[in-house]
Amino acid sequence: MNAAEGSIVQFDNVGLRYGTDREVLSDVSFTLYPGSFYFLTGASGAGKTSLLKLLYLAQRPSRGMIRMFGTDVITMRRERLPALRRRIGTVFQDFRLVDHLSSFDNVALPLRVSGVPESDIEKPVADMLDWVGLSHRSEARPPTLSGGEQQRVAIARAVIARPEILVADEPTGNVDPDMAIKLLRLFEALNRLGTTVVVATHDLHLLKKVPESLIMRLDKGRLHDPTGALRYPPRRQVG
Numbered sequence: 001m002n003a004a005e006g007s008i009v010q011f012d013n014v015g016l017r018y019g020t021d022r023e024v025l026s027d028v029s030f031t032l033y034p035g036s037f038y039f040l041t042g043a044s045g046a047g048k049t050s051l052l053k054l055l056y057l058a059q060r061p062s063r064g065m066i067r068m069f070g071t072d073v074i075t076m077r078r079e080r081l082p083a084l085r086r087r088i089g090t091v092f093q094d095f096r097l098v099d100h101l102s103s104f105d106n107v108a109l110p111l112r113v114s115g116v117p118e119s120d121i122e123k124p125v126a127d128m129l130d131w132v133g134l135s136h137r138s139e140a141r142p143p144t145l146s147g148g149e150q151q152r153v154a155i156a157r158a159v160i161a162r163p164e165i166l167v168a169d170e171p172t173g174n175v176d177p178d179m180a181i182k183l184l185r186l187f188e189a190l191n192r193l194g195t196t197v198v199v200a201t202h203d204l205h206l207l208k209k210v211p212e213s214l215i216m217r218l219d220k221g222r223l224h225d226p227t228g229a230l231r232y233p234p235r236r237q238v239g
Contacts, residue, residue: 006233007031007067008165008196009055014064016050023062024050025221030230032198034164037191039207040200042218048200049093049169051218055198056090056167057081069164086114089163089195091171095154097142103129103153104138110161128156131186133179147174155183159190166190168199172206184209 009032016025025047032038042048053059054066057073066073069087076084089110097106108125129135132152142150151174158166166187172180180203188210191197198216199206207215214234217224225231 006033008034008069010065010067011054012065014054014061014066016047016054016059017062023221025054025061028064028221028223030216030223030225031232032165032196033233034196035191035194036196036234037188037210037213038196038198038216039210039213040198040216040218041202041204041207044202045220046218047221048218052167052169052198052200055165056088057085086110086161087164089158089161089166091151091155091158091166091168093169093173095142095150097150097153097157099142102139102141103134103145103149106142106153107156107160109157114161124160125156128160129153132156132183148176148179151175152179152183155186159186159195162190162193163195166195166197168197170201171199172201172203180206181209 012029014025014028015023017023028051040048040051050059054061057068060074068084071084073084098109101109104125107128108121111121111125126135126138129138132155134149134152134156137145137149142153145153151171155168155171158168168187172183175183184206187197187199207213212234214229216230223230
C-alpha cells in the first residue's frame with residue numbers, strides 16, 4: 001500500500017529558502033494522517049516556524065512537493081487558497097487578534113466567515129470562552145487582555161470551527177502550567193473528533209502528556225525520522 005494513502009498532508013523532499021540565503025528547510029518529507037497528534041520540536045532557528053508557515057499555506061516552498069486534502073498546493077491557482085485555508089486552524093505566537101473586536105467576536109469570526117447563522121453562534125462561542133476560562137472577559141478587547149488571556153482567545157478562535165488541521169506555534173508559551181495542560185486537553189479533545197493536530201513547542205514536558213503523539217524533530221532545517229514513523233499511519237487513527 002502507498003504510505004501516503006488516506007493522508008491529509010504529504011511533504012516530499014521540500015526545501016525552503018528566503019531570497020538567496022541558504023535553505024532554512026532541506027529535503028523535508030513526512031505524511032500527516034487524519035485524527036493524529038504531532039509535536040514539532042527543535043532548537044531555536046531549527047526551522048519550526050518556517051515549516052508551520054508551509055503547513056498553514058502562508059508560504060510556498062522553493063522546491064519539492066506538498067499535497068493537502070488531496071490537492072497539489074504548489075500548482076493550484078491562488079484563488080483557491082482561501083477555501084483551503086479555512087480548513088486549517090492556526091494559533092500564532094503573536095496571537096493576531098483583531099483589536100477592535102471583543103473576545104467574543106474574535107472567537108466568533110471563523111464561524112461568521114463560514115456563513116454560520118448568528119442564532120447558531122452564541123452558545124458555542126460562549127461555551128468555548130468558558131472552557132478557556134474567559135467567560136468573564138467575553139466583552140473585553142485584546143488590548144485590555146493580558147498576554148495569557150490573548151493566547152487563550154487565539155486558541156478558542158482557532159478551534160471553534162473544528163478545523164480539519166490545527167497548527168499551533170508555542171500555544172502554551174504565555175500561560176501558567178495548569179492552563180497549559182488544560183489547553184493541551186482541549187487540543188486532545190479536538191483531535192479525538194478527527195482533527196489532525198500539530199503543536200510546535202520547546203517545552204519537552206508537554207511531549208509526555210499525549211502518549212500516542214508522534215514527535216517531529218527538526219535540526220538545522222532537516223527533519224529527523226530514523227524509524228520512518230512519519231511516513232506511515234500511527235496506530236491510533238480516526239476513520
